[in-house]
Amino acid sequence: GAGVSQSPSNKVTEKGKDVELRCDPISGHTALYWYRQSLGQGLEFLIYFQGNSAPDKSGLPSDRFSAERTGGSVSTLTIQRTQQEDSAVYLCASSFEISGAGYTQYFGPGTRLTVL
Amino acid sequence: TQLLEQSPQFLSIQEGENLTVYCNSSSVFSSLQWYRQEPGEGPVLLVTVVTGGEVKKLKRLTFQFGDARKDSSLHITAAQPGDTGLYLCAGALDSNYQLIWGAGTKLIIKP
Numbered sequence: 001g002a003g004v005s006q007s008p009s010n011k012v013t014e015k016g017k018d019v020e021l022r023c024d025p026i027s028g029h030t031a032l033y034w035y036r037q038s039l040g041q042g043l044e045f046l047i048y049f050q051g052n053s054a055p056d057k058s059g060l061p062s063d064r065f066s067a068e069r070t071g072g073s074v075s076t077l078t079i080q081r082t083q084q085e086d087s088a089v090y091l092c093a094s095s096f097e098i099s100g101a102g103y104t105q106y107f108g109p110g111t112r113l114t115v116l
Numbered sequence: 117t118q119l120l121e122q123s124p125q126f127l128s129i130q131e132g133e134n135l136t137v138y139c140n141s142s143s144v145f146s147s148l149q150w151y152r153q154e155p156g157e158g159p160v161l162l163v164t165v166v167t168g169g170e171v172k173k174l175k176r177l178t179f180q181f182g183d184a185r186k187d188s189s190l191h192i193t194a195a196q197p198g199d200t201g202l203y204l205c206a207g208a209l210d211s212n213y214q215l216i217w218g219a220g221t222k223l224i225i226k227p
Contacts, residue, residue, distance in 0.1 A: 031213070041220060042122075042219040043206075045215075045217075048213065050213070091159075093158070104149075104161045104164070105215070109158055110156075
């Protein structure tokens with residue numbers, strides 16, 4: 001079956017522009033995560049969606065970052081007024097329910113964002 | 117702040133050698149996962165360990181969860197160039213759905 005897909009795969013933008021990153025999770029997965037990964041480093045949690053519950057936005061680094069999940073499926077991460085330090089790979093993952101009990105997180109290939 | 121310290125950060129060895137990667141924390145985890153990530157792709161789950169002292173084997177990879185469920189190790193026997201990648205550990209806490217991620221070990225196996 002289809003895995004998690006993300007688009008675009010690469011995005012180059014100029015400082016100060018807004019960008020939108022898209023994630024299509026695996027059908028039926030109720031939980032969706034966004035992470036940020038700097039080159040060759042670990043994952044930085046950004047935001048978590050679970051069903052119809054209010055999202056956990058505790059990992060968003062500033063108010064320039066926002067995300068939504070429409071109809072419990074597709075999610076969009078928006079970064080306003082991009083800065084050079086926003087350059088990173090943005091990864092989306094989905095899973096059944098929650099991962100605390102060992103549910104596998106399935107990751108998309110990521111969007112590599114470069115802010116010039 | 118819960119931390120999961122992963123070591124070494126970088127390891128470059130010759131094909132056929134053995135290696136061990138460690139993840140250590142002061143937190144007790146309900147489970148711990150190991151992922152492998154190749155360039156341009158997202159992490160892929162290798163294994164989940166749940167019970168203290170548990171050992172799981174995946175071909176030449178052996179994963180161990182510490183007795184106190186605070187640490188874990190990944191041992192690779194007779195490493196192959198195909199083992200090259202970024203290895204990430206991630207711990208799950210009972211009280212939180214978030215995974216606590218290690219910073220990763222970049223492994224290069226030279227033919």
